[in-house]
Amino acid sequence: EPEVTQTPSHQVTQMGQEVILRCVPISNHLYFYWYRQILGQKVEFLVSFYNNEISEKSEIFDDQFSVERPDGSNFTLKIRSTKLEDSAMYFCASRVPGQVYDGYTFGSGTRLTVV
Amino acid sequence: KQEVTQIPAALSVPEGENLVLNCSFTDSAIYNLQWFRQDPGKGLTSLLLIQSSQREQTSGRLNASLDKSSGRSTLYIAASQPGDSATYLCAVRSNFGNEKLTFGTGTRLTIIP
Numbered sequence: 001e002p003e004v005t006q007t008p009s010h011q012v013t014q015m016g017q018e019v020i021l022r023c024v025p026i027s028n029h030l031y032f033y034w035y036r037q038i039l040g041q042k043v044e045f046l047v048s049f050y051n052n053e054i055s056e057k058s059e060i061f062d063d064q065f066s067v068e069r070p071d072g073s074n075f076t077l078k079i080r081s082t083k084l085e086d087s088a089m090y091f092c093a094s095r096v097p098g099q100v101y102d103g104y105t106f107g108s109g110t111r112l113t114v115v
Numbered sequence: 116k117q118e119v120t121q122i123p124a125a126l127s128v129p130e131g132e133n134l135v136l137n138c139s140f141t142d143s144a145i146y147n148l149q150w151f152r153q154d155p156g157k158g159l160t161s162l163l164l165i166q167s168s169q170r171e172q173t174s175g176r177l178n179a180s181l182d183k184s185s186g187r188s189t190l191y192i193a194a195s196q197p198g199d200s201a202t203y204l205c206a207v208r209s210n211f212g213n214e215k216l217t218f219g220t221g222t223r224l225t226i227i228p
Binding site: 006031033035041042043044045048055056058089091095102103104106107108109111 | 147149151156157158159160161164166204206214215216217218219220221
């Protein structure tokens with residue numbers, strides 16, 4: 001069964017450093033997403049990406065965040081200057097519309113720890 | 116603004132019992148609803164997807180129902196097994212044009228052998 005792949009599974013970074021979280025969505029999917037889950041809290045929407053541009057973003061997704069699809073397979077989330085409160089599990093997801101199954105497929109997540 | 120609530124927050128049942136997890140949402144104008152399973156420290160595994168026009172979906176021992184007008188969905192697990200122990204999340208996608216999922220806080224399920 002096709003999977004969404006995320007790397008690394010766990011990243012530790014110092015406050016103020018830049019991090020890039022990587023995702024390989026399912027190959028025929030067209031919509032890509034980032035969500036995050038702070039420990040003990042709900043999964044929260046960050047951003048959606050379609051046709052090489054952001055289609056929707058939440059209030060969490062401020063100027064320190066950016067997304068990119070640099071080639072035909074990877075989808076990245078960059079955090080420019082990490083803060084302690086950015087520590088969370090970050091999930092990538094993808095979706096293909098117009099199919100019988102129009103749901104999200106999530107990756108296994110990257111646990112980001114900012115120290 | 117869509118709000119999704121899951122009750123109970125935690126549930127422990129003996130192995131073999133049938134159980135029901137509840138999900139409620141405040142805005143009935145939904146496109147679909149998806150149930151996920153999350154193991155500790157792990158990702159989200161999709162269990163069932165119900166479109167807004169459907170009343171229920173079944174997969175193996177799992178059955179999800181949807182009552183859009185009352186803003187409720189249930190996940191029924193038959194003949195529970197210890198391997199079913201996990202956190203179960205429901206997520207609602209609002210009508211077309213708003214793609215994001217709004218998640219509930221989850222129900223942490225423990226099946227006692």
